Amino acid sequence: MIFPALLNSPRKASGFLRTLLQIAALALLCMTSNAWSAIDTFEFENDEQQQRFRTLSNEFRCPMCQNTSLTGSGGGVAEDLRREIYLMIVDGKTDAEIEQFMLERYGDFIFYKPRLMTETLLLWFGPLLFLVLGGWIVMGIIRRARPQGQEAVVLDNSDQARLHKLLEKVDGQD
Template sequence: MRTLILAALLFVFAGGAFALTPQEGALDPEQEARYRTLIHELRCLVCQNQTIADSNADLAADLRREVHTHIAAGATDDEVRRYVTDRYGEFVLYKPPMTARTAVLWIGPFLLVALGVLIALRMLRRPRAVATPAPTADTERLRRLLDEEER
């Protein structure tokens, strides 16, 4: 009897383990492709170096669920992006748009490389100090001093 009750309880509680996650159902192939693209464009706010597609964080799972829900409801990609950025800021976008606020992010690396090239060119073009030979009088005097020490 115990075995039967245990089996019934396992059957009841195991149903949740086999339930479809939002990512697995309710989207047609075109919506699924859009969903996959969007979750690879959004940054996990917990991990910060991963997209929400790659992250196992709870917040990333919530964001994936939100994206799925919006796409299933018929929202466009821009509407989903706008919803997420309104809620979490532009930092959530893995590739932020070029705006006045993000210009430094887009232009900064090129400016640093250009600055490095300019510094390297200046260093290469700078006249180098040439070693001048010691005056012969000093050389003769040094020889005499060394000869005196040896005696």
């Protein structure tokens, strides 16, 4: 934490130097946030296992940090859960078994993609419901906007002939 101290002593640093330091401090901040993301050193037997590990850690939500997946979380419990997933994969457990393991301990909250059940019906089909509702309202508006009482006029033969004559007249004038 040398930088903030330097930044707070304007007498020591000229304007340009200050800006430079501020930029450097910002860059440092960005680097720390990178360093936060979790680094695990798991050894997998093959690429398929590693792929499954990645997919699974992305699917589960960190119970502590709530809005990050297990992959993105540096929380202690996320670390432990990643380790459990790794051990289960190496142990030959299927994805379904691993999901069951998580569900039994942390409940539905652990899934980023909620399972389809009665409680989540609205979550899954709510958007569709709103789409249908919106479509219905738009249809109503369109129907009402159409001028009323103007049904298509059907001309009989003599009227048709008159119309032709009139149109020819107009054409002739051009």
